[in-house]
Amino acid sequence: MNNPSTKTGTAPISRNALKVLLVDDDSFQLEMISGILESLGVTDVTQANSGEQALQKLSGGAQRFNLLLLDLHMPGMDGFKFMESLAKAGYAGALIIVSGQSDDVMHAASMVAKLRRFTLLGTVPKPVGRAALSALISKLG
Numbered sequence: 001m002n003n004p005s006t007k008t009g010t011a012p013i014s015r016n017a018l019k020v021l022l023v024d025d026d027s028f029q030l031e032m033i034s035g036i037l038e039s040l041g042v043t044d045v046t047q048a049n050s051g052e053q054a055l056q057k058l059s060g061g062a063q064r065f066n067l068l069l070l071d072l073h074m075p076g077m078d079g080f081k082f083m084e085s086l087a088k089a090g091y092a093g094a095l096i097i098v099s100g101q102s103d104d105v106m107h108a109a110s111m112v113a114k115l116r117r118f119t120l121l122g123t124v125p126k127p128v129g130r131a132a133l134s135a136l137i138s139k140l141g
Helices: 004-008 025-038 051-058 079-088 103-115 130-138
Strands: 020-021 044-048 067-072 094-099 118-124
Touching: 004 044, 020 025, 020 051, 025 044, 025 067, 025 130, 044 051, 051 079, 051 118, 079 094, 094 130, 103 118, 118 130
Parallel strands: 020 044, 020 067, 067 094, 094 118
Antiparallel strands: none
């Protein structure tokens, strides 16, 4: 089994040590997913309500976050454009795609993430379930 922690050369990360950037234009989704993450033991969650805002938060150093949860359908910079900018910024952490888009769109986004060489943990359809998110986060170590 391919362990993402060996791929990036870092030690496994405990949930309470994760630094998460959550990107979604829907404030309800931001709060709901943040609550799920907190219930899973992830306490360091930074929210961004657009791709542009997320890039600003990453400007302090792309390595500041080791997990990014990304919505695909956002006004302005959508998730696909954001992944392009994220790659240019040198982000080397893990990625989970969270979206209400169709399976075909989710598959396409997964392929783009893999082509950009992100450590893609997987995709989660909206509404986000605690068990699905927990299973993907468990892949970090």
